[in-house]
Amino acid sequence: MANSQGITRGQFLTGALALGAAGALLRSGQASAQPRTPAQPRTPAPATHVRRPGLRHHGVVYTVGEGETPATAWNPRRMRADLRAIRDELHADTVDVTGDGVDRLTATAAEAAELGLHIWLQPTLADVPERDILEHLAETGRFAERLRRQGASVDFSVGCEFWLFVPGIVPGATVLDRVQNILNGTFDPAKMQRRLDAFTKKAAATGRSVFHGNLSYAAAQDDEVDWTLFDLVGIDYYSYFRQPADYVRELRTYQRWGKPVTITEFGTCAYQGAEKTAGMGWNVVDYDKDPEEIKGHLVRSEHTQAAYVVDLLETFESMNLYGAMAFEFVTPDAPHRAHDPRHDLDMASYSLTKTIKSRPCDPSSPWHWEPKEAFHALARRYARACRH
Template identity: 40%
Template sequence: MISRKVFLKAVAGAAALSVAGGTASAAPKKRGGVCYDTGVLHAVGDPLSRVRWSRPQLEREIRLIADELRCPSITAFGTDLGRLAETTDAALRHGMQVFVQPRLYDHPQEQVLEHMAEAARTAERKRRGDNVKFVTGCEHFLFTPGIIPGDTFLDRLANIPSITDWPGVIQRFREFMVKAVEVARREFHGRITYGAAAGADGDWNDWSLFDLVGLDYYTYFETDAEYATDLDKHRRWGKPLMIMEYGCCTFTGAAVAGGMGWDIVDYEATPPVIKPGFERNEREQADHIARMLRVFGAQPDVEGSHLYSVISPDSPHNPTCRDRDYDMASYSLLRTMRERFDDDNSPYRLKPKKSFHAFQRFNR
């Protein structure tokens, strides 16, 4: 598996090939929101990444997001369109705005677009004014075949350092995004955006097609000023910025690892284990999240930010075995405590981490 550093270095040269223009527009500052994972299908025949699902549990978790965390908005993402609709309804009942983001990884582009069209139709039926926004997927250059060589997400990620034809990659990506926008605009008549990786397809995308510049922003800088400077390149489109994802995992060094923090798990082992040399660290996660909330809040044209993520039911906490404390590799604000640790369908309870309290303090 390549590191985040290698990944960003590999795509950095391609970013210079994108074009843009315009000036920034101001948008009001907002409290932080969160991403809510309804479960993603990776391959045909596999279960959703979130196995356990129930309406009462959904209602409890959405109530926690709205009342305890005081989030003004969420991104509801996943593959099952029924779950996306349920989550949208629950969030709207609690007064939150909803960014609906369908995800279907490692499927043919035609199927991805058909899935997107149905999600957009459903989102439009629920929209009243601007209470629902539509997100045309997530980091398609990695998760959708036909842009970067490789049959699966992991194959494509591994192939990035050897790519020499970046103009071809960018062209294929842009051609797919034109189709995605056509689908979204046909079925959905509110504002649309896209979950783009900052430093990669976030730099290649033609944001003139969208209403918001949407960024999955896991970049790490030593100073707050560097973040403001880095965000400048996305302001050239004259569109509000929306931070679709940000955050870090729960171990020492996770802030720097950013979007590759999940890679501390050795999935080749049976059962999977946390790799040697990593130490659980809730304080680092809490401090990084508080810092990023402050950074985004200081940017007048950042319309909002969504933390990835509020809970990670597929990464349960193990208080007695460090090697299997999968919560170390999660970005969640709450620890998932399963009744049956190895059962993906086990009932669970949630316990706040230090990051939960940091996030809660900021929103209050």
């Protein structure tokens, strides 16, 4: 479906191809699909948040990918510090642990449980056979069930936008191939939907077989999903409207299933006008340049990002949705360059924090994150909603 600015899923794919985002998705799927021994769950801390009227879970997406370089890859020390900041500085009560690699997913989920956070655990593995994706899903789900049985608060999502990530639904061996086939029209939409439905049923059945709490899936806004398979409706939501009533009207369409609705992603980028591009805000980087640079003459505006996420959060709260996860906590491979706007890749990032590298041109450079205005704006709202 198109939003008020005419942004459609097809335009998203066009942008993905132009940007090279498909390559980023491929990187996220490079981890081995072979089952690994998951981290041992520790006894989780008791939940420290008290439910108040409105949105039930206030959260943020935390990706556990391999990173583009060893310096930006997931590591346990940084993960533990990030989760503490999510709880104590962002004041979120929920973390969406997503990405691939059973060891990374389970170690992060176990740490979140120990900190008393609600966990939305979502494995995503791309461009490998269905069997491997389902094995990766099952292994992660078994760990989620162990955490749940030990008293942790856990919801389990079987994945994200399968038509893009899973080979065989749309022709093409890789995400890039599938995007190109969609753009070229060299696919059968009816056949794609049948294959999507079939895999979604397999994934739901696999999830049910290993996990006995709330089950969900993260769909694109205009995906057709049989939500009778799941306990919670999950939507990656990037619409832009001028009037709050238009958000409410659109979001109500997801409530027709009579199930709690979770916003599995929401947010925008940090430049003027980004909120009007909705889910296309990142499509402003020229990756053919070395180093990559921002196209045009954008004006950095952390206020734009902050105002958009707060407006959406207010809508979600007014509708008493089940949960909402801002996308995302940190994007290490999109560093901020305060005095070099042409190369300030953080402007094209949805991250609530900005990555600061000690040596901007060195892939091995140490780095740290600093909160952006959106971080502080959400922290204030989250702190009001939940007391620790």
